[in-house]
Amino acid sequence: MRTPLIIANWKLHKTIRESLAFVNKFISIIGKVYNRDIVLCPPFTAIYQVGKELSGTTVKLGAQNLFYEEKGAYTGEVSAEMLKEAGCSYVIIGHSERRKYFLETDKIINAKIKKAESYGLIPIICIGEKAEEKDSGKTREVVGRQMKEALRDFTSTQLEKFVLAYEPIWAIGTGKVETPEQTNEVIGYLRNLLSSLYGYSVASKVRFLYGGSVKPENSTSLLSQKEVDGLLVGGASLEPDSFASICKV
Numbered sequence: 001m002r003t004p005l006i007i008a009n010w011k012l013h014k015t016i017r018e019s020l021a022f023v024n025k026f027i028s029i030i031g032k033v034y035n036r037d038i039v040l041c042p043p044f045t046a047i048y049q050v051g052k053e054l055s056g057t058t059v060k061l062g063a064q065n066l067f068y069e070e071k072g073a074y075t076g077e078v079s080a081e082m083l084k085e086a087g088c089s090y091v092i093i094g095h096s097e098r099r100k101y102f103l104e105t106d107k108i109i110n111a112k113i114k115k116a117e118s119y120g121l122i123p124i125i126c127i128g129e130k131a132e133e134k135d136s137g138k139t140r141e142v143v144g145r146q147m148k149e150a151l152r153d154f155t156s157t158q159l160e161k162f163v164l165a166y167e168p169i170w171a172i173g174t175g176k177v178e179t180p181e182q183t184n185e186v187i188g189y190l191r192n193l194l195s196s197l198y199g200y201s202v203a204s205k206v207r208f209l210y211g212g213s214v215k216p217e218n219s220t221s222l223l224s225q226k227e228v229d230g231l232l233v234g235g236a237s238l239e240p241d242s243f244a245s246i247c248k249v
């Protein structure tokens with residue numbers, strides 16, 4: 001059985017003060033949750049303090065990115081070791097906004113996943129098609145390729161703990177959401193592909209999330225799909241009430 005996983009991706013939002021105010025309110029609403037994993041991914045500046053605030057709760061900490069090098073002259077970058085020490089157990093890698101604005105390629109994303117894995121950070125690997133790719137019937141081809149490239153050189157045992165997030169780019173921050181049935185179809189395709197490449201046992205353990213305009217109103221129908229193991233939530237994760245109601249589904 002795969003434990004459901006709900007992730008808050010705060011992107012470029014929340015100062016330290018705002019982050020701590022969120023955590024206090026959110027924890028008071030949600031209490032301790034044992035039948036699912038909940039992860040908050042604050043911006044780098046707030047990670048350490050959010051982690052301290054979360055200690056003693058069941059909510060886990062994640063980052064939104066990392067760099068693939070160990071250390072050195074890479075101004076502005078943050079390493080896997082730094083994240084681990086700051087209390088992270090998860091890290092989002094390959095978000096479409098990073099692919100678009102920071103020119104991250106499948107190769108860079110693969111290198112970042114390798115670094116995360118070597119430090120025991122669970123990568124949340126984002127894949128998804130553009131609107132024009134969907135319109136021309138290329139969704140499976142695009143997301144299948146992104147998944148294969150992201151997982152290059154890993155063994156089945158390493159993959160078991162990984163998380164894949166299917167996020168159609170046209171659905172991110174737009175209010176347009178993929179239908180639960182279509183989401184289930186695409187993730188089912190990816191799981192079958194994973195099974196053919198690494199075996200059924202691995203494919204049945206890897207958690208697949210949906211992301212893209214998730215709101216309290218659409219989260220129940222998305223999560224009730226057989227293949228959907230969780231949600232990656234952007235905009236609706238910024239308010240404690242709305243994120244808590246998604247977490248409670």
Ligand code: PGA
Nearest residue numbers: 172173212213233234235
């Ligand atoms: P959204 O973002 O929920 O605001 O669409 C999701 C994401 O980018 O992870």
